[in-house]
Amino acid sequence: KVTGGGTPKVEKYDFAVSPAASEDVDFLGDEEKRTGLKGLVAYEDVRLLACPDIMAVYQKGNEKSINKILAVQKEMIAQCENLKDRFAILDTPPGMSLADVRKWRNDLGSPTYAALYYPWLKVPDLTSRDGGTKLIPPSGHVIGIYNRSDANYGVHKAPANEPLQNVLDLEYKVNKAENGSLNDKGINCIRAFSGRGIRVWGARTLAAKDEGEWKYINVRRLFIMIATSLEESLQWVTFEPNNHELWAKVTRDITFFLDIVWRSGALFGQTPAEAFYVKCDKELNPKQIRDLGQLIIEVGVAPTTPAEFVIIRLSQWAGPNAEG
Incomplete structure (x- = not known):
């Protein structure tokens, strides 16, 4: 009341x-x-x-x-x-x-x-x-x-x-x-x-x-979804040999997943290359990282954001014969 x-x-x-x-x-x-x-x-x-x-x-x-x-x-x-x-x-x-x-x-x-x-x-x-x-x-x-x-x-x-x-x-x-x-x-x-x-x-x-x-709520929750999905789907990686073959498999799997996310309209970009990237290579995983038993993967995505404000521009038009 x-x-x-x-x-x-x-x-x-x-x-x-x-x-x-x-x-x-x-x-x-x-x-x-x-x-x-x-x-x-x-x-x-x-x-x-x-x-x-x-x-x-x-x-x-x-x-x-x-x-x-x-x-x-x-x-x-x-x-x-x-x-x-x-x-x-x-x-x-x-x-x-x-x-x-x-x-x-x-x-x-x-x-x-x-x-x-x-x-x-x-x-x-x-x-x-x-x-x-x-x-x-x-x-x-x-x-x-x-x-x-x-x-x-x-x-x-x-x-x-x-x-x-x-x-x-x-x-x-x-x-x-x-x-x-x-x-x-x-x-x-x-x-x-x-x-x-x-x-x-x-x-x-x-x-x-x-x-x-x-x-934006949807951006934060999109990243939660992507991170938790990748964490669950990459459990097979544990105890695998940390080498070029593994890096290629991981890159392929994540790229496949993110392509699905992009096609659903969740990512911004006309092509997958504009919407996301995946990096898992020797540069990210040098010997000192591998010796620690770690695998480093870098994923970047371009999320869509909501249109909070729709701006409409209006102007008067008197027609083709108007003076001025």
């Missing part, structure tokens, strides 16, 4: 656990015990992280609850940055003004393996007998958008301009100017459009402005 002045007012939030009970929940967990967020480190097939239920601890103005949420989100970011095989989808807390949202984003730093979404979503309350509604964090719906976009197009397509299903309204309706300001800070807005429904309207990571293409 939005009151005058553009500040969201908390209407109703339902969680799997109550705010009081969640105070005792250890969301961070333990890696060795395979519990909580840290327990996910052991699972190599994890590609997306989201933790909407951490918002159950949020109490406006309560510094302890705010710090707990920040600690969990920073751990999510750290895990993704360290492992480099997964990506974090983060929520802002409820009831925040735009200034609060900007501050929250600043507190998260500038990681390239995470994205932040705003505002919260109003959805049907399936536990209500009178057709009630409730507000929930957006990350659950957003992770569904990622998976749907991946299945339909591939990870190289930005998970944006996609409609959210079973969403009735937004906690706060971001306008065009506000969206531009927030997007510039790496905050992905969810917006309502007349006749087009409620859509994800941002494709930015939390990367700093000078990070170049890493500021």
Whole structure:
């Protein structure tokens, strides 16, 4: 519910656990015990992280609850940055003004393996007998958008301009100017459009402005996909003789894979040579490297980036007989 002045007012939030009970929940967990967020480190097939239920601890103005949420989100970011095989989808807390949202984003730093979404979503309350509604964090719906976009197009397509299903309204309706300001800070807005429904309207990571293409979600996730795919497919290389024959086989296999990626539209370039290169030779693998039991491979790719802004140039033309 939005009151005058553009500040969201908390209407109703339902969680799997109550705010009081969640105070005792250890969301961070333990890696060795395979519990909580840290327990996910052991699972190599994890590609997306989201933790909407951490918002159950949020109490406006309560510094302890705010710090707990920040600690969990920073751990999510750290895990993704360290492992480099997964990506974090983060929520802002409820009831925040735009200034609060900007501050929250600043507190998260500038990681390239995470994205932040705003505002919260109003959805049907399936536990209500009178057709009630409730507000929930957006990350659950957003992770569904990622998976749907991946299945339909591939990870190289930005998970944006996609409609959210079973969403009735937004906690706060971001306008065009506000969206531009927030997007510039790496905050992905969810917006309502007349006749087009409620859509994800941002494709930015939390990367700093000078990070170049890493500021785009699809570019970061494309590189995650390529790196993890190559790591899995090249396991046969282990314990093979590290010689010219191996280098040629590795180059051939990676080139074949990247050619498929290029043909899917994920890479920029009219030819494979413009889209990627693979290098695995004696220059990269001199005797001192081989003596360490290492094989060095260099792969470069040119990713496509999303068209965030479509610029249309208009001019008046009075016709061929116009004076002037």
